[in-house]
Amino acid sequence: MRFALGVEYDGTAFLGWQRLSQPGTDGPPTLQAALEAALSSVADAAVETVCAGRTDAGVHGLCQVVHFTTDVVRDPRAWVLGTTGRLPQGVAVRWCTPVRDDFHARFSARARRYRYRLLDRMVRPALGRQYLAWSRRALDAEAMHRAAQALLxxxxxxxxxxxxxxxxxxxxxxxxxxxxxxGAEIVIDVQANAFLHHMVRNIVGSLMEVGAGERPEPWVAEVLAARDRTLAGPTAPSAGLVFVGPLYPPEWGLPDEVTE
Incomplete structure (x- = not known):
């Protein structure tokens, strides 16, 4: 059978999603490796996974969608509870549902969504700092929003x-x-059919230049047209970025949070 999972994770302690070693071998701490080890333990057999979108080191996930195929018979509740019980504290399987054999976590998705949270104040955050980026400079969120529309x-x-x-x-x-x-935070929501490596963080870094008054609003459109990474702003920190999740057509019967 093929199953789809919704996975929530704090990416602070991981070197991103993608496994960096062969399945079943020790390697750097990644989310895929941790999830596959837990699933394989529940199945008492090797399990390999495919995700909707790989995330970078330090990036968090609200509802990453994963699929895997197995001959082992377990009900969805067993996959959820058994796998979560074998995962590090910062990772949990939120739901599991059987899907058709032609479902693909990556290729069946129509869109992906990210959210970036940014605190702009003189003093760095103490609480919730692993989920917030920080800027000493006061930022104009309205100017950032107007400039960002050139990217649509x-x-x-x-x-x-x-x-x-x-x-x-x-x-x-x-x-x-x-x-x-x-309130004291700036929230940036982005949705696209797919994303490039560091694309959201590089967009945010450029918008911060506009928000701080160091660049005019039309500058973002000029950078886009130039197709030159050296002209854009710096890469924003990973801590503020959360992969909200992908979106799928209703035909797959997945939970509402990942269905458009």
């Missing part, structure tokens, strides 16, 4: 991807980007 649509995002990005091309369809202030 299908574009070449070469200016906002790391030089280590392995994607075959840089064209992505940015479907929504919203910047708003919530």
């Amino acid at each position: 649509g299908e574009n070449d995002f070469s200016s906002f991807r790391t030089v280590h990005c392995q994607a075959t091309h840089a064209r992505r369809n940015l479907q929504r980007i919203e910047v708003r202030r919530e």
